[in-house]
Amino acid sequence: LLLDRVGDDQELTKLLVKFLETRMDEEQGWNIDSIRAAFAHILLDEEGQTRIRTLKNLSLENFQTISENLYTRIRQFEKVIREIAGKAVDVIHEKDIPPDAFFQGTRGIWNYFSNLAAGKMDKLEPNTYVISTVEEDKWFAGKASMSARGDIEAIKPGLLDIYEKLRKEIDQHKPDYSLRKLLAKTIYPLAVLNEIEKVLHDFKRQNNLVHISEFNARIAGIVINEPVPFIYERLGEEYRHLLIDGFQDTSVLQWMNFIPLIENALAGGYFNLVVGDGKQAIYRWRSGDVEQFNALPAIPGSDQDPILRQREEALTRHCEKVNLDQNYRSKAEIVDFNNHFFRVIADQVLTDGKEKIFEGLEQVFDPQKTGGYISLEFLEGDDEALNYEEITLDRILTIIREAEQYHFRFRDMAILCRSNRNASAIARFLLEQGVDVVSAESLLVAGSPKVRFIIAFLRYLFEPRNDVVIEEIRMYFRQTGMQDIKLSEFLRDEFTILPVYDLCETLIRKFKLNEVADAYLQFFLDAVIKFSVKTSAGVVDFLSWWEKNSSKLSIIVPEGIDAVNVMTIHKAKGLEFPMVILPFARESRKNTRTYLWVDLEKSVAPGLETVILRCDKEMESTVFKQLYTDEQQKSMLDLVNLLYVAMTR
DSSP, X not given: OOGGGTTTOHHHHHHHHHXXXXXXXXXXOOOHHHHHHHHHHHHHSHHHHHHHGGGTTOOHHHHHHHHHHHHHHHHHHHHHHHHHHHHHHHHHHHTTOOGGGBTTGXXXXXXXXXXXXXXXXXXXXXXXXXXXXXXXXXXXXXXXOHHHHHHXXXXXXXXXXXXXXXXXXXXXXXXXXXXXXXXXXXXXXXXXXXXXXXXXXXXXXXXXXXXXXXXXXXXXXXXXTOSSOGGGHHHHXXXXXXXXXXXXXXXXXXXXXXXXXXXXXXXXXXXXXEOOOGGGOOOGGGTBOHHHHHHTTOOTTGGGOHHHHHHHHHHHHHOOOOOOOBOOSSOHHHHHHHHHHHHHHHHHTOOTTGGGGGTTOOOBOOTTOOOOOOOOOOOOOOSTTSXXXXXXXXXXXXXXXXXXXXXXXXGGEEEEESSHHHHHHHHHHHHHTTOOEEOTTTOBGGGOHHHHHHHHHHHHHHOTTOHHHHHHHHHHHHHHTOOOOOGGGGGSHHHHXXXXXXXXXXHHHHTTTTSSOOHHHHHHHHHHHHHHHHOOOOHHHHHHHHHHHGGGOBOOOOTTOOOEEXXXXXXXXXXXXXXXXXXXXXXXXXXXXXXXEEEOOTTTSTTOOEEEEEOSGGGGGSTTHHHHHHHHHHHHHHHHHHHHHHHTO
């Protein structure tokens, strides 16, 4: 609905162009579908729903005005810094003092002034050589001539005065400058987000709809301010015993909505149960808050709300914590290894209270239940012909073949991955090697490089000037080692007039895509046949149909087949397998949240109270440094928890 206005609505069109330019400058990509999916997550997130409402009265013109003011304030600061530093450069040039006459030459104070005078604002902070010059009075290079030393000595008081002015300006205004620079990267995404919210709101109102993600917030708005919420009167009579499982992934709003029911049941003397494991909290990206689980029976915010304080007291009176430390699932060797492994990680990696999540992690096991096996392998790309992914895939296949010799069936094996991309690559590889695979998210037909190549070629036949499509085809040639060809030869009528199914089969034969049996190709051709039977439309219509339906087409594995399970770690939670393989376990920590919501002081960006900032290192130079540090620590906990889930299956 929003994109339909592009071209007609000039303000919106300019906004979207600016938005895409910003993303490309940040090298974040410009694919509208991926952007739309990311924004949908922000809008439907519990915090996002609350925050975005504060922007509803802002128009596109308002955002444009705010943006212009933002860039004006940024340029003003940069101009002041350039002018102050430029005076130092002028003083040095007047004396014709060469850079190498100063302490540490081009790495010292001469370079500091020169960089700032040239507008290099990433050099605002002085390095250790500059600090030594000022604080330890180290101004001359060892090889400086007596004449240069005299000149430097003469201008030193003036340079020190300029340096102090720079430091005063930077110390006073850099936090706001850094914040405005960060905000300049998200002001257009924020404006687009606000427009999407308005379109979504109008659509829901016109169609009398409420998104399911809104219910928690709506219920919380009622129950949080009422000692005995009316909407729960009937529920409290009907449900007296409540069991909340997986509490570590419960959001704050969800818990707030349950508390009145639990408080009512406890008042009647009924037993209620909350079950969870903080070490398995892996859904923070869905607003799960493991720290409220760790704080039980305390309730967040109870110190500022008398109703919450009353409910906290009720929970405290009836609270009994029981640590279930007996492991009935795994063999002794597995449990013992995980006890030691995660104790080291918790003690050395987790900080700022996050290590408390792993307090009492050690599980008790039956020493008679032996036979477990753990193997850690560090794969290195010794073979220049293979990259890390190819070496990993080959090793997975070898492990599977070795396991078969020990009488493991395919259905006993699970391969767990952090990302769908890795899971998809493994599933395709194993299928090519004749190993049956079961994988809900990894068997999408559109994930096959061969299928993508065919689709790209079909597009080329009807869009021969599309450089993106041409590059996609040539990239496939390079990746597969296939000899490049003159694409224009395929623009002849003998190809373009073929029915879509015949054309696909011709391309498969021409490029020998079926030399090895490929389930993805077969299911793709089945989809083409079904399309062709239903309609006599041509290739262009098929491509349009594919665009809408490709995400729904998966390879179907018959029930009961002996097949290896390939899935993400998130999908494996709660499951168990006799044998688990965890490949590609070298991912570095990345922030779970790409954007963080923050409240602004009015002076930073007048007219804008709440914004999203990209969660990256630049936040350390702003007043939100602690927020960034907290996110890093929480993201590290997310990563450790994800590893724990994988290694306890």
